[in-house]
Amino acid sequence: MSRIASTLSALESAGRKALIPFITAGDPDLSVTVPLMHALVESGVDIIELGVPFSDPMADGPTIQRSSERALVKKVSLRNVIQVVAEFRKTDARTPVVLMGYANPIEAMGVDAFADAASKAGADGVLVVDYPPEESHDFAAKVRAVGLDVIFLIAPTSTEKRIRAVGEIGSGYIYYVSLKGVTGAGHLDVSEVSRRIPAIREAVGMPVGVGFGIRDGASAKALSAVADGVVIGSRIIEEIENSPADQVIPRVKALVGSIRQAMDSQEVTA
Amino acid sequence: MGKQDLPAEVSASAYNYPDALGHFGPYGGVFVAETLIAALDELREAYDSLKDDPAFRAEYAYELKHYVGRPSPVYHARRLSEHCGGAQIYLKREDLNHTGAHKINNVIGQAMVAKHMGKPRVIAETGAGQHGVATATIAARLGMECVVYMGSEDVKRQAANVYRMKLLGATVVPVECGSKTLKDALNEAMRDWVTNVANTFYIIGTVAGPHPYPMMVRDFQKIIGEECLWQMPEMIQRQPDAVVACVGGGSNAMGIFYPYIPYPNVRLIGVEAGGHGVATGQHSASLTAGRPGVLHGNRTYLLQDENGQIIETHSVSAGLDYPGVGPEHAWLKDTGRAEYVTINDDEALAAFHRMCRTEGIIPALESSHAVAYAMKLAADMPKDAAILVNLSGRGDKDMHTVAEKSGIQF
Numbered sequence: 063m064s065r066i067a068s069t070l071s072a073l074e075s076a077g078r079k080a081l082i083p084f085i086t087a088g089d090p091d092l093s094v095t096v097p098l099m100h101a102l103v104e105s106g107v108d109i110i111e112l113g114v115p116f117s118d119p120m121a122d123g124p125t126i127q128r129s130s131e132r133a134l135v136k137k138v139s140l141r142n143v144i145q146v147v148a149e150f151r152k153t154d155a156r157t158p159v160v161l162m163g164y165a166n167p168i169e170a171m172g173v174d175a176f177a178d179a180a181s182k183a184g185a186d187g188v189l190v191v192d193y194p195p196e197e198s199h200d201f202a203a204k205v206r207a208v209g210l211d212v213i214f215l216i217a218p219t220s221t222e223k224r225i226r227a228v229g230e231i232g233s234g235y236i237y238y239v240s241l242k243g244v245t246g247a248g249h250l251d252v253s254e255v256s257r258r259i260p261a262i263r264e265a266v267g268m269p270v271g272v273g274f275g276i277r278d279g280a281s282a283k284a285l286s287a288v289a290d291g292v293v294i295g296s297r298i299i300e301e302i303e304n305s306p307a308d309q310v311i312p313r314v315k316a317l318v319g320s321i322r323q324a325m326d327s328q329e330v331t332a
Numbered sequence: 333m334g335k336q337d338l339p340a341e342v343s344a345s346a347y348n349y350p351d352a353l354g355h356f357g358p359y360g361g362v363f364v365a366e367t368l369i370a371a372l373d374e375l376r377e378a379y380d381s382l383k384d385d386p387a388f389r390a391e392y393a394y395e396l397k398h399y400v401g402r403p404s405p406v407y408h409a410r411r412l413s414e415h416c417g418g419a420q421i422y423l424k425r426e427d428l429n430h431t432g433a434h435k436i437n438n439v440i441g442q443a444m445v446a447k448h449m450g451k452p453r454v455i456a457e458t459g460a461g462q463h464g465v466a467t468a469t470i471a472a473r474l475g476m477e478c479v480v481y482m483g484s485e486d487v488k489r490q491a492a493n494v495y496r497m498k499l500l501g502a503t504v505v506p507v508e509c510g511s512k513t514l515k516d517a518l519n520e521a522m523r524d525w526v527t528n529v530a531n532t533f534y535i536i537g538t539v540a541g542p543h544p545y546p547m548m549v550r551d552f553q554k555i556i557g558e559e560c561l562w563q564m565p566e567m568i569q570r571q572p573d574a575v576v577a578c579v580g581g582g583s584n585a586m587g588i589f590y591p592y593i594p595y596p597n598v599r600l601i602g603v604e605a606g607g608h609g610v611a612t613g614q615h616s617a618s619l620t621a622g623r624p625g626v627l628h629g630n631r632t633y634l635l636q637d638e639n640g641q642i643i644e645t646h647s648v649s650a651g652l653d654y655p656g657v658g659p660e661h662a663w664l665k666d667t668g669r670a671e672y673v674t675i676n677d678d679e680a681l682a683a684f685h686r687m688c689r690t691e692g693i694i695p696a697l698e699s700s701h702a703v704a705y706a707m708k709l710a711a712d713m714p715k716d717a718a719i720l721v722n723l724s725g726r727g728d729k730d731m732h733t734v735a736e737k738s739g740i741q742f
């Protein structure tokens with residue numbers, strides 16, 4: 063079983079939900095990323111989505127765009143991000159890491175070279191935002207062959223047929239995008255999401271994480287009542303952006319810790 | 333001209349691209365986040381049902397004739413040809429269209445699709461502002477809300493076109509992210525679309541983007557070449573030896589190339605912006621100096637660094653300043669059916685001035701790249717050879733740039 067699958071099934075047995083943060087590697091600086099990842103684990107996260115910066119992040123809102131730009135100013139490359147994973151793995155053999163980004167940096171490196179380097183570094187999965195299932199058969203086969211999970215997005219507008227197709231080609235978990243729009247956008251309709259998730263989980267036969275628009279403990283808790291995990295990106299990146307350099311780690315820890323606490327609390331929230 | 337009128341070797345041609353998923357060989361396709369898939373499916377279905385619909389065709393033809401002023405003439409540039417001392421140069425006069433460029437052919441078509449889909453709001457990206465002006469024009473004509481995304485650098489460089497769009501009732505949104513130019517405006521327009529897809533139609537300005545855009549934009553631009561197919565025989569009793577067009581995203585070039593693809597004796601030559609020279613790295617020659625990759629929803633040749641980040645481009649003409657190129661051009665290059673060359677800023681400017689002085693036509697700086705290459709080519713060809721150049725636009729919008737280069741201030 064992959065590290066992602068075993069993590070998620072252990073959580074399920076314990077009756078807990080996965081907390082999955084997204085950060086961009088190299089934001090604000092490559093030297094901060096590994097300590098930040100360890101800090102996230104200490105605050106109680108279960109899987110880390112590590113963003114690979116790209117010059118044209120078409121599916122991202124302004125917060126993640128700026129994060130990508132800050133990393134690119136420092137010339138952070140896909141190879142650097144893979145090195146970050148290797149460094150993190152030296153002292154954490156347990157927490158799954160998913161590389162998340164766009165197709166072009168991977169194609170520039172070469173899919174075979176990427177798959178080989180990512181698996182050797184100890185990455186567990188990869189989510190390529192602009193590779194929908196139709197365009198990723200070759201990629202998915204190569205990446206799966208080295209033991210990485212291939213994670214796909216499902217949107218509120220995805221048809222049943224597409225959801226089934228994703229179930230066939232994807233593995234690890236499915237990332238359900240909870241709103242129409244880009245990352246970090248507007249408000250999220252928890253009841254709408256709750257209505258869709260059971261059927262999606264049924265159709266894909268794997269755990270469903272929900273993301274886009276989750277900003278605090280209350281929304282995380284509400285969604286974790288129906289999903290297997292919640293993904294939080296823009297809110298964490300805002301915290302990084304707004305903290306002085308020496309405060310980044312303690313402030314992200316405090317934020318993520320409070321979300322974890324809310325998710326695990328027995329209280330019923332709206 | 334119908335298929336039955338084509339010479340035998342021509343009608344036997346098997347060129348039939350893209351495939352059902354939008355692929356031109358290994359290029360094109362749909363490389364977008366899942367959040368955009370439903371919108372693209374909806375668009376593809378709507379376009380499939382409209383494209384051969386006689387009422388839709390008639391409406392499109394009516395607009396082209398009465399609003400745009402088509403057919404645009406083919407003109408024999410005698411004095412320019414004489415100056416070059418070789419082949420005869422003919423100009424396809426897209427500069428005479430309403431709004432001053434070929435862009436309007438495509439915008440009318442897409443706006444009509446939007447209307448049929450019941451979308452009251454259109455959005456567009458623009459670099460130089462020509463596509464933005466064309467979109468604002470049609471939105472006014474059809475009574476639609478219009479929002480145009482434009483890199484904040486371009487907003488500064490193209491103040492007159494920004495004002496034109498506002499006069500026409502459009503909202504111009506300056507884009508502050510990334511390099512603050514055309515590619516970032518396209519990203520931002522996609523983000524708007526994904527957020528407002530229920531009431532919004534995204535009018536892309538060139539043969540780029542995810543399927544069905546490269547195909548649909550080509551279909552709306554191919555009127556250029558279709559007219560040439562009967563205009564050239566009318567003028568010289570045969571088809572030209574070469575067809576030359578500038579390539580930014582590639583829409584005016586696809587428009588004039590596409591109907592000529594089945595004519596094996598007609599050379600198709602695309603001219604990319606060489607900027608300060610391809611060797612300097614400051615250019616926009618994606619096909620000449622780029623590598624295949626994925627950007628803006630399709631696979632094509634891209635200007636990128638060794639890590640796969642898209643790099644900033646340069647051209648004296650804002651309309652050619654784009655790091656990618658339509659996927660069908662990538663395929664025509666790889667298959668050898670079309671050739672791609674470059675013309676530097678200086679050569680384009682020289683051709684611009686030569687055209688002004690010999691023909692009394694002020695060409696767009698984009699089109700001046702095609703003219704410059706045709707002039708070089710003509711010099712090496714016999715006097716009875718014929719070169720057809722797509723004069724994609726007029727140069728009114730470029731007065732400031734050209735004056736500045738000549739050290740003149742208004």
Ligand SMILES: Cc1ncc(COP(=O)(O)O)c(C=O)c1O
Pocket residue numbers: 433434435460461462463537538539578579580581582583584585650651652696698699724725726
């Ligand atoms: C007059 C003119 N020609 C050419 C272009 C380049 O676009 P394309 O390559 O899509 O024809 C532009 C773009 O703004 C233009 O305004």
